[in-house]
Amino acid sequence: MMQKFLDIHPEVAAALASGRPVVALESTIISHGMPYPQNLAMAREVEDIIRAEGAVPATIGIIKGRIKIGLSASDLENFAQNRNVEKVSRRDFPLIVAEGKDGATTVAGTMIAAEWAGIKVFVTGGLGGVHRGVAESWDISADLTELMQTNVAVVCAGVKSILDIPKTLEVLETAGVPVIGYKTAEFPSFFTRSSGCQVLRAYDDLESVARLIKIKHEMNLKGGVVLANPIPEEDALDADMINSVIKDALAAADSAGISGKNITPFLLKNIVERTGGKSLVANIALVKNNARIGAQLAKSLAELDQGL
Numbered sequence: 001m002m003q004k005f006l007d008i009h010p011e012v013a014a015a016l017a018s019g020r021p022v023v024a025l026e027s028t029i030i031s032h033g034m035p036y037p038q039n040l041a042m043a044r045e046v047e048d049i050i051r052a053e054g055a056v057p058a059t060i061g062i063i064k065g066r067i068k069i070g071l072s073a074s075d076l077e078n079f080a081q082n083r084n085v086e087k088v089s090r091r092d093f094p095l096i097v098a099e100g101k102d103g104a105t106t107v108a109g110t111m112i113a114a115e116w117a118g119i120k121v122f123v124t125g126g127l128g129g130v131h132r133g134v135a136e137s138w139d140i141s142a143d144l145t146e147l148m149q150t151n152v153a154v155v156c157a158g159v160k161s162i163l164d165i166p167k168t169l170e171v172l173e174t175a176g177v178p179v180i181g182y183k184t185a186e187f188p189s190f191f192t193r194s195s196g197c198q199v200l201r202a203y204d205d206l207e208s209v210a211r212l213i214k215i216k217h218e219m220n221l222k223g224g225v226v227l228a229n230p231i232p233e234e235d236a237l238d239a240d241m242i243n244s245v246i247k248d249a250l251a252a253a254d255s256a257g258i259s260g261k262n263i264t265p266f267l268l269k270n271i272v273e274r275t276g277g278k279s280l281v282a283n284i285a286l287v288k289n290n291a292r293i294g295a296q297l298a299k300s301l302a303e304l305d306q307g308l
Contacts, residue, residue: 002116006069006113007066007067008069008117009058009068009069009070009071009072011070012058012069012070015056016117016118019305020055020056020302021056021295021298021299021301021302022056022057022058022119022121022298023050023055023056023058023122023123023291023294023295023298024059024060024069024110024111024114024117024119024121024123024152025043025047025050025057025058025059025060025110025122025124025291026060026104026110026122026124027059027061027071027085027104027105028087028104028105028106028109028110029043029124029125029287030043030076030079031079031085031087032085032104032264032265033125033268033283034268034280034283035269035272035280036080037080038284040076040077040081042284042287042288043059043076043079044073045284046123046291047059049288049291049295050123050291050292050294050295053292053295053299054295054299055294055295055299057070058070058114059071059075059076060105060109060110060114061075061103061104061105062088062093062096062101062102062103062104062105063078064101064102065096065097065098065100065101066097067093067113069113069114069116069119078102079104082102084102085102085103085104086102086104087104087106088103088104088105088106089109089146090108090109090146092109093109093112106128106142107124107127107128107141107143107146107154108128108141108143108145108146108150110122110124111143111146111150111152111154112146112150115150115151115152119152120151120152120153120213120301121152121153121294121297121298121301122152122153122154122155122294123154123155123156123287123290123291123294124154124155124156124287124290125156125157125160125283125286125287125290126157126159126161126190127141127143127147127154127160127168127226128141128142128159128160128163128264129141129143129163129164129168129171130144130164130167130168130170130171131162131163131164131263132162132163132164132250134167137259139259139263140171144168144171144177146224147175147177147223147224148176148177148222148223149223150222150223151222151223151224152224153224153225153226153227153301154224154225154227155229155297156227156228156290157190157228157231157286157287157289157290158188158189158190158195158228158230159189159190160190160264160268161189161190161191161192161242161243161246162246162249162264162271165189165195165197166197169187169197172226176223177223177224177226178200178201178225178226179200180200180201180202180203180209180212180225180227180228181199181201181202181228182202182203182204182206182228182229182293183203183204183230184199184230185198185199186198186199187199187228188228188229188230188231189239190231190286191231191236191237191279192237192238192239192242193230193231194239206296206297207300207304209225209227210297210300210304211304212225213225214301214304214305227293227294229289229290229293231282231285231286231289232285232289235281235282235285235286235289237278237279237282241275242275245271245274245275245279246271248274249267249270249271249274252270253266253267253270268283
C-alpha cells in the first residue's frame with residue numbers, strides 16, 4: 001500500500017533489491033538546521049562519505065506530495081534554498097502529501113519513511129528529546145515516541161545540547177529503546193563528548209552493534225536502537241562556553257515567545273551567531289563523523305543479513 005506514495009531513487013532501489021547497505025539521511029537538517037550554502041555542501045559531503053564507505057545514501061524528503069527515498073542533486077539544491085519547505089514528522093505526512101507540498105523530514109519523519117522503504121540504518125546529527133522546562137511546556141520531541149515503534153537504528157552524536165539530557169534518556173529507557181555508546185560509556189552531548197549520563201552498553205566494534213540490531217528485529221521487539229557516537233575530540237567545543245551560550249539562547253527564545261517546532265531552528269541559529277560560527281563547524285563535523293560510522297554499521301548489518 002505504501003509504495004504508491006514513494007518514489008525510490010534508482011540507485012537506492014537497486015541497492016535494496018540486492019541487499020547492499022543503504023543509509024537514510026534526513027532533510028530537515030538541510031532546510032532548517034543550517035544556513036545556505038553550508039547546508040548544501042554538508043549534504044553533498046555526507047552522501048560522498050557514505051558512498052566512500054561502500055554504502056548507498058538515501059536522503060529523504062517530500063516534493064510536491066511525493067515521498068522521495070533518495071534525492072537528486074537538484075533536489076538537494078532545492079531543499080538547501082527553499083524557505084517554504086515545511087518540517088514533516090508523523091502527524092504531518094498526510095497533510096503534506098494530500099496538499100501536494102514540499103516537506104523536509106525530521107528524525108521521526110525520516111525513520112518512518114526509511115522503514116517504509118526497507119532501510120534499517122539512519123544517520124543524523126542529534127536526536128530531539130525532552131526540552132528544558134518541560135514541566136511548564138510539555139515539549140517532548142516526536143523523535144522519542146518514534147523510537148518506541150519504528151524499527152530503524154539511529155546513529156547520532158547524542159541529543160542536541162539545548163535539551164534536558166537526563167529526562168530524554170529516562171523517556172528512552174521507559175520506551176524500551178537500547179541506547180548504545182560507540183567507543184564510549186558516557187552519552188555524548190552533541191557539541192561535546194560527555195553529558196554526565198551513562199549509556200546502556202558501550203561497544204568498541206560495529207559488528208556487535210549490528211548483531212544486537214538483528215537479534216532485536218528477529219525477536220519482533222518493535223522500536224529503534226540509538227547508537228551514540230561522540231563528536232571527534234578535535235572538533236568538540238568547550239563545555240562551559242557552549243552551556244553558557246545555550247542558556248542565553250534559551251532566554252532569547254523565551255523572550256521572543258518561540259515554541260513548538262520553531263524552537264529548535266531558532267536556538268541553533270542563535271547559537272551559531274553567539275559562537276561566531278563555531279557551533280556550525282562542530283555540527284558539520286559531527287554529522288560527517290556519524291555518516292562514516294553509520295555506513296560502516298549498515299555494511300555490518302547487510303553482511304549479517306546475507307550470512308557473511
